[in-house]
Amino acid sequence: LPMMxxxxxxxxxxxxxxxxxxxxxxxxxxxxAAVVGAGTxxxxxxxxxxxxxxxxxNVMIGFVAxxxxxxxxxxxxxxxxxxxxxSVSMIWQRFPKFVIGFVLVSxxxxxxxxxxxxxKELNSANKWIFALAFVAIGLDFHVSSIKEMGWRPVGVxxxxxxxxxxxxxxxxxxxxxxxxx
Numbered sequence: 001l002p003m004m005x006x007x008x009x010x011x012x013x014x015x016x017x018x019x020x021x022x023x024x025x026x027x028x029x030x031x032x033a034a035v036v037g038a039g040t041x042x043x044x045x046x047x048x049x050x051x052x053x054x055x056x057x058n059v060m061i062g063f064v065a066x067x068x069x070x071x072x073x074x075x076x077x078x079x080x081x082x083x084x085x086x087s088v089s090m091i092w093q094r095f096p097k098f099v100i101g102f103v104l105v106s107x108x109x110x111x112x113x114x115x116x117x118x119x120k121e122l123n124s125a126n127k128w129i130f131a132l133a134f135v136a137i138g139l140d141f142h143v144s145s146i147k148e149m150g151w152r153p154v155g156v157x158x159x160x161x162x163x164x165x166x167x168x169x170x171x172x173x174x175x176x177x178x179x180x181x
Contacts, residue, residue: 018042
């Protein structure tokens with residue numbers, strides 16, 4: 001959420017064109033709603049490009065998850081000592097099942113299988129379920145655990161965030177600025 005508010009002024013300050021800024025938001029901010037929010041803050045064109053880039057990422061989730069499950073089952077596990085050839089059931093076991101629901105619902109919504117009212121209600125329920133998921137994660141998180149681990153993991157997270165933000169900006173600039181897509 002902080003990135004939704006911070007990135008548009010940064011994009012203005014460094015003089016990004018609307019399409020590059022939108023691609024940067026879409027490629028870097030985590031949630032689709034925050035991506036659209038950042039794009040809206042910047043401009044109509046940035047909002048449109050940001051949403052398209054983010055939706056493209058969302059569509060790829062299923063394919064990437066399947067490819068990773070297949071890779072780990074066939075390459076990583078295969079290289080372990082005493083490992084056997086992975087079975088279909090092992091690949092299925094490693095595959096994140098939520099992807100099936102994601103793809104199925106995406107297809108149904110795209111095919112207008114649900115009325116707009118039902119989609120609106122499902123989106124409302126989705127926000128609550130998502131919030132509850134983070135509350136559940138919070139139940140297991142103790143700030144004192146950061147003190148026990150030290151601040152190094154926080155530094156790694158901050159460094160990774162800066163790296164990811166810079167990399168997303170570079171890719172957005174290359175694709176939309178230099179190559180002109």
